[in-house]
Amino acid sequence: VALWQRLQNKHWRAAYPEMLDYNDSGGYGPLRRAVADYLRVFRSVRLDADQVLITSGTQQSLELCAHLLADHGDTVWLEDPAYWGAVKAFTATGLAIHPVAVDEEGIAPGEADERKPPRLIYVTPSHQYPTGAVMSLARRQQLLASASRCNAWVLEDDYDSEFRFSGPPISSLAGLDAEGRVLYMGTFSKVLYPGLKLGYLVVPKTLVHAFKQAHYDLNRPGQMPLQAALAEFIEMGHFASALRRARQTYAERRQLLVDALAPVLDKGLGRIHGAAQGLHLCLRLPAHADDRAIAAQAAREGLTVRPLSAYCLQRQDLRGLAIGYGYAAPEAIKRHGPVLARVVQAALPDGGQARV
Ligand SMILES: Cc1ncc(COP(=O)(O)O)c(C=O)c1O
Known part of the structure; x- marks a missing residue:
């Protein structure tokens, strides 16, 4: 700065x-x-x-x-x-x-x-x-x-x-x-x-x-x-250094988020897409999941995630959450990541039947 x-x-x-x-x-x-x-x-x-x-x-x-x-x-x-x-x-x-x-x-x-x-x-x-x-x-x-x-x-x-x-x-x-x-x-x-x-x-x-x-x-x-x-x-050369630092920072945050979502992935309730690149990843959910309700519940718990269905122009088949980690400090991801995992699990109580 x-x-x-x-x-x-x-x-x-x-x-x-x-x-x-x-x-x-x-x-x-x-x-x-x-x-x-x-x-x-x-x-x-x-x-x-x-x-x-x-x-x-x-x-x-x-x-x-x-x-x-x-x-x-x-x-x-x-x-x-x-x-x-x-x-x-x-x-x-x-x-x-x-x-x-x-x-x-x-x-x-x-x-x-x-x-x-x-x-x-x-x-x-x-x-x-x-x-x-x-x-x-x-x-x-x-x-x-x-x-x-x-x-x-x-x-x-x-x-x-x-x-x-x-x-x-x-x-x-x-x-x-x-x-x-x-x-x-x-x-x-x-x-x-x-x-x-x-x-x-x-x-x-x-x-x-x-x-x-x-x-x-x-x-x-x-x-x-x-x-x-x-x-x-x-x-x-300051831009190149800032980029190197940012890459490292975001790679760490991404990993913390992926780790926090492990319970959702392990139960087959969701799959992570697009984590190899960028500052957000997409947690794909089963087609019957109400991703807007899940995002609303997450918001009540103080988390901002975006429902995938809200970005759809015409198609009806996509459910999931776009989760940005660019702005989230590591401590916040460690604290809120498990909350998000709990919200998703609570919204999909039928577990195995709900596989993605
Ligand atoms: C797809 C996409 N394009 C571009 C941007 C950034 O655009 P801008 O340069 O207007 O800030 C974003 C920001 O989130 C984005 O998601």
């Missing part, structure tokens, strides 16, 4: 008038270069820094894409279940949402879906939100082929790819894209903090000019001293 404050003070003191104005160049140059360098090495994205736009986070990146790439009433494919932020962004821009079910390998569009050809396809392939599915390489290639047949843009939300705890890294969709139809978005909310409100959007070369102009016209971006502080934070 002290270092971050020092860097911010330094860049505020050094701020020249242009740094206090709106910015029309897509963000602070050195920050765009630092993001491009990171993505080239860690996410296999082939890009120039000029293709990077600094935004106020994923939400703004999504809104920009919806405004620029689609017209009112156009179809967007969304994963079912879906990230509420994406649902809100696309609903607010008047797009028609077409849900496509997610399985263990991620979004699984079929021929019937292609009969509703989308203008946009929104996906979270590194760690599907909320089920936690990691999209397989084969599925990534199928999705790109499907996007190509439908002539759709693919919006890749790589919101927590920095946190891969086990298994081989899989190239981003943007890294596999040979046709320039993937727009890649990332955020600093997870490694640093959500209130920082900084993220990035990588657009194909052909769209750079239009996106910069629209970003300026719609959002009047600024915060240059803050962006400069972040650029220096990355250049000096």
